[in-house]
Amino acid sequence: MIETRQLTKRYGHLIAVNEINLSLKEGDVFGFIGPNGSGKTTTMRMIATLLAPDYGEAYVCGKSIYNDPREIRRLVGYMPDFFGVYDDMTVIEYLEFFASAYRINGPGRRKVCEEKLELVDMAFKRDAMVNQLSRGQTQRIGLARTLLHEPQVLLLDEPASGLDPRARIEIRNLLKKLGELKKTVIVSSHILPELADVCTRVGMIEKGNLIVDGYVDEVMRKARQQIMLQIRVKENMEKAAALLQKHDLVSNVDIVKGTIDATLKADTFDYSSIPTLLISEGFQLTLFREEEVNLETAFMSLTKGLVQ
Amino acid sequence: MFGAFALLERSLRVDARALSPHLTRMGLLGAIYFSLCYSLTTSFMFGAPGLRFFQGIAYLDMTFMTLLGIGFFSTSITEEKEEDTLGLMLMAGISPLGIIAGKSGGRLWQSLLLIAVQYPFVLLAVTMGGVMHTQVWSVTVALFAYMVFLAGFGLLCSTLASRSQTASAWMVLGLLIYFVVPSFAATWAMSHATWIINQRGITPPPTLWWRLIEGIGDICVFHQMGKILSTGFHETAFSIQVITNALTGVFCVVLSWLFFGVATRSPTTEIVSRGLVTRSRLIPLFSAGRTWINPFVWKDFYFVSGGAGMLLIRIAYYGGLSLLALAIENKNDPNAMSWFGSIFLLFWVSVTIDAARVLSRSMQDEVRGQTLASLMMLPRSANGIVYSKFAGAMLGWLPDPVIGLIFMVVSPAMREGIEQMFNEQNGVDSIAVFAMLILYFALIPHFAAFFALYVRWGAVALAIGMTIGTYFVLMMGINICILVTGGMRPISTPSLLFAGVSVALLCICLACHIGLLLRVQALGAK
Numbered sequence: 001m002i003e004t005r006q007l008t009k010r011y012g013h014l015i016a017v018n019e020i021n022l023s024l025k026e027g028d029v030f031g032f033i034g035p036n037g038s039g040k041t042t043t044m045r046m047i048a049t050l051l052a053p054d055y056g057e058a059y060v061c062g063k064s065i066y067n068d069p070r071e072i073r074r075l076v077g078y079m080p081d082f083f084g085v086y087d088d089m090t091v092i093e094y095l096e097f098f099a100s101a102y103r104i105n106g107p108g109r110r111k112v113c114e115e116k117l118e119l120v121d122m123a124f125k126r127d128a129m130v131n132q133l134s135r136g137q138t139q140r141i142g143l144a145r146t147l148l149h150e151p152q153v154l155l156l157d158e159p160a161s162g163l164d165p166r167a168r169i170e171i172r173n174l175l176k177k178l179g180e181l182k183k184t185v186i187v188s189s190h191i192l193p194e195l196a197d198v199c200t201r202v203g204m205i206e207k208g209n210l211i212v213d214g215y216v217d218e219v220m221r222k223a224r225q226q227i228m229l230q231i232r233v234k235e236n237m238e239k240a241a242a243l244l245q246k247h248d249l250v251s252n253v254d255i256v257k258g259t260i261d262a263t264l265k266a267d268t269f270d271y272s273s274i275p276t277l278l279i280s281e282g283f284q285l286t287l288f289r290e291e292e293v294n295l296e297t298a299f300m301s302l303t304k305g306l307v308q
Numbered sequence: 309m310f311g312a313f314a315l316l317e318r319s320l321r322v323d324a325r326a327l328s329p330h331l332t333r334m335g336l337l338g339a340i341y342f343s344l345c346y347s348l349t350t351s352f353m354f355g356a357p358g359l360r361f362f363q364g365i366a367y368l369d370m371t372f373m374t375l376l377g378i379g380f381f382s383t384s385i386t387e388e389k390e391e392d393t394l395g396l397m398l399m400a401g402i403s404p405l406g407i408i409a410g411k412s413g414g415r416l417w418q419s420l421l422l423i424a425v426q427y428p429f430v431l432l433a434v435t436m437g438g439v440m441h442t443q444v445w446s447v448t449v450a451l452f453a454y455m456v457f458l459a460g461f462g463l464l465c466s467t468l469a470s471r472s473q474t475a476s477a478w479m480v481l482g483l484l485i486y487f488v489v490p491s492f493a494a495t496w497a498m499s500h501a502t503w504i505i506n507q508r509g510i511t512p513p514p515t516l517w518w519r520l521i522e523g524i525g526d527i528c529v530f531h532q533m534g535k536i537l538s539t540g541f542h543e544t545a546f547s548i549q550v551i552t553n554a555l556t557g558v559f560c561v562v563l564s565w566l567f568f569g570v571a572t573r574s575p576t577t578e579i580v581s582r583g584l585v586t587r588s589r590l591i592p593l594f595s596a597g598r599t600w601i602n603p604f605v606w607k608d609f610y611f612v613s614g615g616a617g618m619l620l621i622r623i624a625y626y627g628g629l630s631l632l633a634l635a636i637e638n639k640n641d642p643n644a645m646s647w648f649g650s651i652f653l654l655f656w657v658s659v660t661i662d663a664a665r666v667l668s669r670s671m672q673d674e675v676r677g678q679t680l681a682s683l684m685m686l687p688r689s690a691n692g693i694v695y696s697k698f699a700g701a702m703l704g705w706l707p708d709p710v711i712g713l714i715f716m717v718v719s720p721a722m723r724e725g726i727e728q729m730f731n732e733q734n735g736v737d738s739i740a741v742f743a744m745l746i747l748y749f750a751l752i753p754h755f756a757a758f759f760a761l762y763v764r765w766g767a768v769a770l771a772i773g774m775t776i777g778t779y780f781v782l783m784m785g786i787n788i789c790i791l792v793t794g795g796m797r798p799i800s801t802p803s804l805l806f807a808g809v810s811v812a813l814l815c816i817c818l819a820c821h822i823g824l825l826l827r828v829q830a831l832g833a834k
Contacts, residue, residue: 070689
């Protein structure tokens with residue numbers, strides 16, 4: 001659905017995007033993660049045909065960004081991180097304006113606009129002036145505009161930024177719904193736990209380089225180079241820690257806030273002997289679990305915090 | 309006390325460091341230089357080159373200040389309100405006086421510098437002959453005072469209004485009153501005196517009312533400059549106009565300071581005005597209705613040029629002007645043709661400025677609202693979008709030229725003039741000049757639309773300034789050609805020269821189109 005080959009953009013000496021290769025299939029929800037200025041927006045704008053790359057190629061549904069930009073715009077819905085609205089229009093006028101610009105005309109146009117308003121839960125504001133909407137409501141209207149022409153591909157740049165928790169959850173649910181509708185979505189966000197929930201794939205970009213790209217569980221696995229176990233015993237915690245320190249599979253042991261954090265040696269995946277040992281030595285286990293690796297910890301372990 | 313002026317100090321530092329203000333001042337000096345060269349090259353044809361040079365500069369300054377001032381001074385506080393940064397300034401401990409001084413004082417300083425920088429150069433007019441040093445000094449003082457008035461009044465509008473658009477509208481209204489009321493007062497005073505002299509055969513004694521009405525006429529900078537530039541001017545530079553303008557400006561600053569707290573207490577919640585475009589469909593004529601098949605034409609017709617309501621107002625305004633001109637034309641008054649000419653000029657200047665205004669707004673609204681990226685993402689060509697928008701904006705403007713053309717056909721004096729132009733011996737020259745004039749008028753909207761993509765305010769003023777600059781440069785070229793070819797003969801030479809100028813103007817218009825499209829695409833990608 002989306003394919004980029006060595007996509008590159010330079011601004012003078014600064015390489016904003018450096019030879020990015022991406023390949024997304026239908027129904028993929030791709031979370032694009034990276035610090036500010038890492039090249040996420042530039043990549044999206046190049047795919048959206050708004051910005052010409054200096055080198056490389058990108059295809060959307062098999063169409064080249066060089067040869068078929070207008071066709072790509074028909075297939076893509078792009079919501080920038082910040083977008084303006086026409087302050088002097090009502091919500092329905094605003095949507096009808098864009099629907100007409102997408103050549104949706106006739107009696108069906110109003111129906112399409114109202115359906116999208118329902119989808120983003122904004123039907124109650126259809127006759128309100130656009131400038132009277134809150135930030136979250138404006139964001140949802142922007143999303144409704146992006147969906148008007150039923151795009152196959154959605155490029156959403158920070159759709160949840162500046163939204164309150166409820167609005168963020170609603171946007172997240174909407175993204176899930178879009179994934180279920182078999183749309184290919186690229187979504188960038190700083191709120192990583194939310195991406196983990198909705199994305200099937202993630203890419204981490206740093207200083208213009210795509211350093212990680214893969215399915216969410218693959219990325220988590222890659223991030224988790226060493227397993228850490230969290231253990232609690234009813235009594236004699238120090239003694240249990242000393243026992244674990246001597247174990248062949250354990251490389252390091254710490255006691256943090258009443259919990260033993262035992263880091264296993266690299267490439268150790270079978271640690272069933274550890275609880276067996278503790279129980280056989282008479283310790284009563286109250287907690288035994290593997291530390292959860294989320295997108296945040298994966299991001300921190302896989303990136304170096306470089307900015308340009 | 310010095311803390312209060314921290315923002316002013318910052319704005320002066322920014323002005324000193326930024327390149328664009330220096331370039332603007334350099335550009336102005338360039339214009340003065342061209343004007344000087346123009347006056348010198350034409351001095352063999354007309355007398356008093358110094359007076360003509362100085363008159364040109366003085367009236368250009370006044371027009372430029374008025375047009376630029378509307379956008380420049382009336383947005384000083386509203387732009388902070390619109391960006392919600394006023395509260396942050398107050399939270400940072402900057403007092404209302406500090407904000408006023410910083411936002412408006414810096415702009416006033418920049419504008420005064422524009423006038424001050426000209427002073428040594430316009431003194432050359434004295435050397436060239438036809439004007440005295442006192443006249444140059446008096447005009448400079450009059451312009452300074454007018455600038456203070458503009459800055460103060462603009463600041464007051466900006467403090468009281470919630471949005472820049474509203475503040476600019478108030479300022480336009482205020483300036484209309486400033487220019488029109490004194491003109492009427494002066495005209496009425498003069499005609500009343502003439503009537504008394506004719507009826508009673510005596511000069512009327514100066515009563516209080518009489519002096520008051522005369523005084524109203526004296527507060528306008530336009531009248532004051534007329535007085536100063538007339539032969540034998542020997543009055544003081546600190547005239548009624550200077551004193552009243554400067555005091556009004558200062559009074560407006562004080563009022564702004566007093567009302568600052570009240571006017572800026574609540575955030576900008578003003579419902580955006582849709583002008584005469586109603587939201588309800590009770591009066592279908594004034595409602596925007598359903599979007600048209602070409603949505604860009606629909607949007608710009610209703611939300612840029614004002615829709616059917618503004619269309620009616622334009623018809624009334626231009627229809628009224630035409631009827632007035634026709635009525636004057638039929639009067640047996642020796643001044644009738646002069647009045648007729650003034651109305652005709654006002655008509656076409658209004659048509660041009662209206663076109664420039666709607667086209668620049670069509671672009672500026674998209675830049676200010678940051679909506680170009682959304683438009684550029686549409687599956688339509690950038691050219692298609694831009695020209696559809698222009699078509700919508702010009703649709704509302706259409707009554708202006710249509711009424712103008714009808715007026716030219718109906719008016720016997722106009723018909724006669726046109727027939728004469730086509731029948732006379734040197735008719736080709738007249739047609740070439742006519743074509744060139746139309747292109748000059750067309751250049752203003754082109755420049756306005758183009759500059760609207762670069763500047764936040766004052767695109768129309770800049771367009772007028774650029775057109776006048778282009779006029780000077782091209783006319784100087786013509787004069788040099790005439791000098792080189794040894795006069796106006798053979799007959800074909802002027803036509804060729806004017807045709808050459810017309811081609812140059814067409815090329816500039818074309819360059820505006822190309823530049824505008826490239827800029828729109830660049831802004832859309834930002």
